[in-house]
Amino acid sequence: MSRIVGIDLGTTNSLVAYMEGDQPRVIPNAEGRVIVPSIVSFLETGYVVGDSAKEQLITNAEKTVYSIKRFMGLGLQDLRHELQYFPYTLAEQNSVVTVQIGSNEFTPPEISAMILKELKKRAETFLGEPITQAVITVPAYFNDAQRQATKDAGRIAGLHVARIVNEPTAASLAHGLQHKQQGLIAVYDLGGGTFDISILKLKDGIFEVLATNGNTHLGGDDFDRQIVQLMAKEIQNQFELDVTQHVALIQNMRIAAEAAKCHLTSDETTLIALPLPEEKGTYTRDLNRTDFEALIKELVTDTVVRCHFALSDAGLSASEIDNVIMVGGATRTPLVRQMIEKAFKRVPHTDINPDEVVALGAAVQGGILAGGVQDMLLLDVTPLSLGIEGLGGTVNSLIRRNTTIPTQAKEVYTTSADNQTAVVIHVLQGERELAKDNRSLAQFNLPLPPAPAGFPRIEVNFMIDANGILKVAARDLQTGQSQSVDVKPSYGLTDDAVEGMIQDSIKFAEADVAERLAIEARNEMDALEKATVKILAEEKGVLEESECNQIEQALKVLRDTRGQSDHRVLRKAIDELNSAAKHLAEVAMDHQLKAALENKKVSEVIS
Known part of the structure; x- marks a missing residue:
């Protein structure tokens, strides 16, 4: 080689x-x-x-x-x-x-x-x-x-x-x-x-x-700037000279600041002397190590x-x-x-x-x-966590920060609505619980054939190479269709933003988790409401009127509660509907079993 x-x-x-x-x-x-x-x-x-x-x-x-x-x-x-x-x-x-x-x-x-x-x-x-x-x-x-x-x-x-x-x-x-x-x-x-x-x-x-x-x-450049800013302030005060109007002077100041910094690694004090434009004379200053360190x-x-x-x-x-x-x-x-x-x-x-x-x-x-x-x-x-946006704007992390690279991680997801013809794979970087609080790296669509919610199986694969550069692939496990993207994000993530991702994840951890729990509860409420309404319409004739009224009342509470932000309140509404609809679920299960066993021989069921 x-x-x-x-x-x-x-x-x-x-x-x-x-x-x-x-x-x-x-x-x-x-x-x-x-x-x-x-x-x-x-x-x-x-x-x-x-x-x-x-x-x-x-x-x-x-x-x-x-x-x-x-x-x-x-x-x-x-x-x-x-x-x-x-x-x-x-x-x-x-x-x-x-x-x-x-x-x-x-x-x-x-x-x-x-x-x-x-x-x-x-x-x-x-x-x-x-x-x-x-x-x-x-x-x-x-x-x-x-x-x-x-x-x-x-x-x-x-x-x-x-x-x-x-x-x-x-x-x-x-x-x-x-x-x-x-x-x-x-x-x-x-x-x-x-x-x-x-x-x-x-x-x-x-x-x-x-x-x-x-x-x-x-x-070290920033150490130099501290000295430059000190000199600029003193020149302004002593000579009434705005250094920002003189490019050559600024460069001289920067070079003098770097030299002073280097001298102060071994010496206790150093002399700065700068000739000034506009016949202002010469700026001089003894800078000692104590002042520099401050x-x-x-x-x-x-x-x-x-x-x-x-x-x-x-x-x-x-x-x-x-x-x-x-x-x-x-x-x-x-x-x-x-x-x-x-x-x-x-x-x-x-x-x-x-x-x-x-x-x-x-x-x-x-x-x-x-x-x-x-x-x-x-x-x-890898310095920051990577994942995709989930239902309701949550983040599903596939690779956590400080994971050894090269690395690969995969998860299988499904759809949340009937007859979806595509899913959006939204790739995110950061430490927060919600997509809106993290950095968007890439987004692409994976086409799907229409199917009931929860039926498709979508495998998402994250691969980070030894250079720390990410590739994301998504594949429909049933059709074999796939899409992938090399994540080459647009330039523009500031260092403050990188550090902020980690600091915010600490600062807002409790609030983020609470909001995520609320989103997950709402997702469960939507699925529960949809299933309950469907089964109630099919099985209403076999239930007592009081039981139907109780379920309807629990459904109303669920709908009225959905706008609440406290996940505990949302979870209470879910539990109340589950309790009210418990007999309904049992009736529905019995009918499904009877339908499945109808006209079947015992040998067919056992085998």
């Missing part, structure tokens, strides 16, 4: 790695530099990527694109609070964010493909062979749309994406290969624009993800909270974790290390370069897929 390289397509920096024997290695350029800044700058003669593009951040700000990973799989509405931070122009086309460069528009996958092409070229030059396949990493909390956008970027770059792997999981592969660790591992991944926490179980070469959590819009503490606290969520989902306490692995450049921040050490009650591992470990792990996964690594297996998970 041909070589499969591993690529860490990062918000701030990207890397490519390969397997040399049983060890992963990061591929350097001719100057020995392994990191490629995830920046693309458009010039009159074409575009440049990496360090050459980084040099254009100030002089060619409006045509130099950075942090494109933050836009993958999103719509413009999702980024409304971030637009002020980017000097280049963002637009939208078919609900997809685009970057406007002159008269041209580029989607995030297209910009990302330019970075991937640079990594592909670097690998081909270094290895002296064509590179056509890659494992590409993504944040564990990337949704289906963002994963699909990443695969699209690979395809545009001329790469077959052999596997999409979660970044924390990739880091654990690299760590496991180099140290042969076994036990329970927490991988804390804080990069330039995203955060993930994954809890893994390592044993006998099997890497099993138990739970994951994260925030796809929280990273700016970012809320952001770091957010990551710690998500660590506790992941532990809870895995059914573990912090004290049960054997090792904590730190991944991503932002984990060099002293406050991050201090708060994670306190949260997990142990010193986190920082012995592998946090900038390189994800690419190294991706190379290991490439080696596994290519057959070069024989003694390791990766078992990842």
Whole structure:
């Protein structure tokens, strides 16, 4: 099998790695530099990527694109609070964010493909062979749309994406290969624009993800922004200068903020000095580590909270974790290390370069897929539950969140009305009890021949591949007719929406269950009323008038009660009608048995 390289397509920096024997290695350029800044700058003669593009951040700000990973799989509405931070122009086309460069528009996958092409070229030059396949990493909390956008970027770059792997999981592969660790591992991944926490179980070469959590819009970039906002406020107050009117100044502020952040990882204080436009002079400020940590503490606290969520989902306490692995450049921040050490009650591992470990792990996964690594297996998970809409707007979950992938689940359903000619399969993602509160992924129809309610048997099959991408199929078991759909959702699920799905499921759990019980009770009421009215019309002549009146009264109560929201009230009405119609049901059953046995021999009945 041909070589499969591993690529860490990062918000701030990207890397490519390969397997040399049983060890992963990061591929350097001719100057020995392994990191490629995830920046693309458009010039009159074409575009440049990496360090050459980084040099254009100030002089060619409006045509130099950075942090494109933050836009993958999103719509413009999702980024409304971030637009002020980017000097280049963002637009939208078919609900997809685009970057406007002159008269041209580029989607995030297209910009990302330019970075991937640079990594592909670097690998081909270094290895002296064509590179056509890659494992590409993504944040564990990337949704289906963002994963699909990443695969699209690979395809545009001329790469077959052999596997999409979660970044924390990739880091654990690299760590496991180099140290042969076994036990329970927490991988804390804080990069330039995203955060993930994954809890893994390592044993006998099997890497099993138990739970994951994260925030796809929280990273080192956000630390920089806290400093930028501080500088902007002080410049406004001291110099009466609105920095938002000066693109080059904003870029200078961003670069100065990043440099200050890096200095404060080792120094207690750093000097910021910025020349200002409009002959306003120079802005200077001593920023100390205490002030910086006060700016970012809320952001770091957010990551710690998500660590506790992941532990809870895995059914573990912090004290049960054997090792904590730190991944991503932002984990060099002293406050991050201090708060994670306190949260997990142990010193986190920082012995592998946090900038390189994800690419190294991706190379290991490439080696596994290519057959070069024989003694390791990766078992990842899906971050959100998946199901279909049921009768009355309820959700029937087929695959629960944190289920190991690849996976498959199937259920058999039926119809609720006579002579239905089709059923609608509505695919949903989320943790709530009702369809309206979850995200709609796809919808398709399965034609049916007319039949009585409850007669058809419809098998719904959910399949999630190793990339976390879903395929849904539905089949009429009696006719064999089937329909299927590869779920490629429209871009536009915000990170807040993803996190909100889980938080709302906790916050509204009691109300959701109550509403679901009420819907299920109403469905039962409808079926009971229909059956009772039908049987009463057929058997009325054999019942006492008082008994008929009692059933009619119970039916009236049932109808009057149907609008109530308390499932206990609805259930009481059901029980009262069942009690009133008990003799009617017995009479109907006797008549059905007599009809079935009429003109039958004893031998025919027994056999």
